[in-house]
Amino acid sequence: MVYVILKSGISSFLASLGFGFLFNIKGRNLWIAGVVGAIGGACYKVSLYLGCSEILSNFYGALGLALASEILARQCKTPVTTFLVCALIPLVPGGGMYRTMLAAIRGDAQQTLNMGLQTLSIAGVLALGILLISTVMRVYYQEKRKYLSKK
Amino acid sequence: MNIEKLLNTIIEAGTMLVESGAEVNRVEETMVRMCRCFEGIEYADSYVTLTGIMFSLTYENKTITRICRVHTGEVDLNRIDQINTLSRSICTNPISVDELANELEKIKKMSRYTFKETMLFGAVGAAGFGIFFNGTLLEIVMSFFIGILIRCMSCFLSKHKLNSFLNNAISAGSAALSAQLIHLVLPQTNVDIMVISSFMLLVPGLAITNAIRDTIAGDYVSGVARAADAFLCAVAIAVGAGFVMYFWI
Numbered sequence: 001m002v003y004v005i006l007k008s009g010i011s012s013f014l015a016s017l018g019f020g021f022l023f024n025i026k027g028r029n030l031w032i033a034g035v036v037g038a039i040g041g042a043c044y045k046v047s048l049y050l051g052c053s054e055i056l057s058n059f060y061g062a063l064g065l066a067l068a069s070e071i072l073a074r075q076c077k078t079p080v081t082t083f084l085v086c087a088l089i090p091l092v093p094g095g096g097m098y099r100t101m102l103a104a105i106r107g108d109a110q111q112t113l114n115m116g117l118q119t120l121s122i123a124g125v126l127a128l129g130i131l132l133i134s135t136v137m138r139v140y141y142q143e144k145r146k147y148l149s150k151k
Numbered sequence: 152m153n154i155e156k157l158l159n160t161i162i163e164a165g166t167m168l169v170e171s172g173a174e175v176n177r178v179e180e181t182m183v184r185m186c187r188c189f190e191g192i193e194y195a196d197s198y199v200t201l202t203g204i205m206f207s208l209t210y211e212n213k214t215i216t217r218i219c220r221v222h223t224g225e226v227d228l229n230r231i232d233q234i235n236t237l238s239r240s241i242c243t244n245p246i247s248v249d250e251l252a253n254e255l256e257k258i259k260k261m262s263r264y265t266f267k268e269t270m271l272f273g274a275v276g277a278a279g280f281g282i283f284f285n286g287t288l289l290e291i292v293m294s295f296f297i298g299i300l301i302r303c304m305s306c307f308l309s310k311h312k313l314n315s316f317l318n319n320a321i322s323a324g325s326a327a328l329s330a331q332l333i334h335l336v337l338p339q340t341n342v343d344i345m346v347i348s349s350f351m352l353l354v355p356g357l358a359i360t361n362a363i364r365d366t367i368a369g370d371y372v373s374g375v376a377r378a379a380d381a382f383l384c385a386v387a388i389a390v391g392a393g394f395v396m397y398f399w400i
Contacts, residue, residue: 011282018276018298019356023172024263026229041283079235081174081360082228089356090283095347101389105397127363134367 004049005042012041012090019086029082032072037087040065044091058122061091062129070137084130093122152191153248154210160252161186162219164234165197165204167259170224172357173231175199176368181238182206185251188242201376225263226357233258266306273352274298280348290344293333297349301326305353319353319384320391326350327395346392355384 016037020030044061052060069083096119103111161182168178178199186195186208194209201223207216237254246254264272277298281291301322308318330345358381366374 007282011279014279015276015283015351016279018272018274018279018352021264021269021272022226022276022352023357024225024227024229025232029229029232077236077239078232079173079177079228081172081357081364082232084364085228085357085360088360089351089354090280092351092354092356092359094280094351094354095284095343097385097389098343098347098350098392101393102396104389105393123359126359130360130363131367134364 001046001049004045008045009038009042012087013038015041015090016086019089023085025082025086029076029078032076033083033086036065036068036072036083037090039068040087041090054118055121055125058091058093059125059129062088062126063133065091066130066133067137070133074141080134088126088130091126093119096122152189152210154208154213154215156252157186157189157248158206158208158215158217160248160255161208162204162206162217163252164238164255165199165206166219166221167255168231168234169199169201169204169221171227171230172361174361174364174368175201175370175373176365177231177235178204181234185238185241188245189248190245199373200370201373227263229261230258233261270299270302270306273302277301277349277352280351281344284344284348286341286344286348289337290340290348293330293337293340294345294348297326297329297333297345298352300329301349301352316383316387319387320394322353323350323388323391324395327392331395331399350388350392353384353388355381358384 013034017030017034019037020033025033040061043064044057047057047060048054065087066084069080069087073080073083096115100112100115100119103115164185165178165182168181169175173181179197182197182199182204183195186192191210192208193212194214196207198205201221203221204219205216206219207214234255237251237258241251274295275298278291278295281294286294304325305318305322308321309315313321326349327346330342330349333345334340334342358377362374362377362381365371365377
């Protein structure tokens with residue numbers, strides 16, 4: 001378990017950090033983007049390890065990274081996308097795309113459809129996770145502001 | 152107050168934001184918020200899409216409007232962050248239009264990471280994906296080198312103004328080719344892991360994220376445009392790599 005967390009955390013940290021450089025993030029935000037990516041990757045791999053399905057694990061990963069980036073972005077007063085873009089990339093179903101393509105080349109229509117559907121649903125689930133968290137957080141911060149101003 | 156200059160400066164800020172890959176909602180909001188910080192502006196409104204900006208403001212009962220065509224530029228999240236900070240700060244302590252233009256010019260001139268740095272860290276990212284997909288040490292090292300190749304390739308092609316579809320296809324094809332060649336020399340390596348982990352460098356992460364965020368915010372025009380962009384990019388990668396893999400199967 002600890003091994004899974006460490007391995008997935010470090011690998012997705014490196015991956016998100018690499019993308020931080022490609023997207024030209026500077027200073028402290030670069031490292032935070034890496035950490036948010038590590039949280040997302042670790043959530044995904046741990047839920048896989050605990051026996052969740054591929055799609056459900058992706059959903060948990062998306063929830064984890066969206067929550068982390070919303071909270072940290074408000075702390076650092078920077079746009080949420082700064083962290084979200086880099087952190088999401090490890091979860092993008094690149095492997096699924098690749099296998100769909102391979103099946104298509106082999107001429108195996110059944111397998112192509114299977115893999116293609118699986119890839120599309122992973123993408124959809126990632127979108128759903130981000131959508132859910134960003135809506136919930138917006139409502140939460142609005143209510144909090146209202147509550148504080150009433151006081 | 153020089154109202155034309157204000158309009159042009161605000162449009163300039165919006166253009167920079169769209170080019171650097173900000174969400175449409177943020178661009179519209181930032182432009183209007185910046186404008187409202189100046190005294191005497193009675194009305195300001197903006198309509199932004201991925202390819203163009205329309206902005207109008209009313210000052211002393213006179214309305215002026217400008218339309219601006221935007222071309223997609225290189226993703227630069229630091230610039231978005233800086234403009235965001237600037238728009239926050241001018242709301243609390245107002246500055247003149249000339250000062251605002253100067254600040255924007257300063258942000259525009261901020262340096263990017265050099266080619267060597269992005270190449271190195273892109274390759275580190277590819278190696279990270281190698282670990283993420285449970286590769287062996289050899290495969291991880293090889294993904295690192297294929298990552299370097301992909302970065303060089305896509306930088307070289309975009310310098311020669313090749314469109315992004317062909318750019319992605321050719322980069323992906325060369326990555327698949329080199330993975331197959333490495334597999335020929337070192338038969339114990341797994342082609343799939345090397346190809347997937349270096350591919351991830353081409354994945355349209357920003358387009359996917361922004362497609363989601365624009366759609367949630369209700370900017371369907373930009374949301375659908377970004378989703379189409381992401382899909383086209385994925386197809387390009389698959390076509391490029393598929394072309395190469397076809398000869399091996």
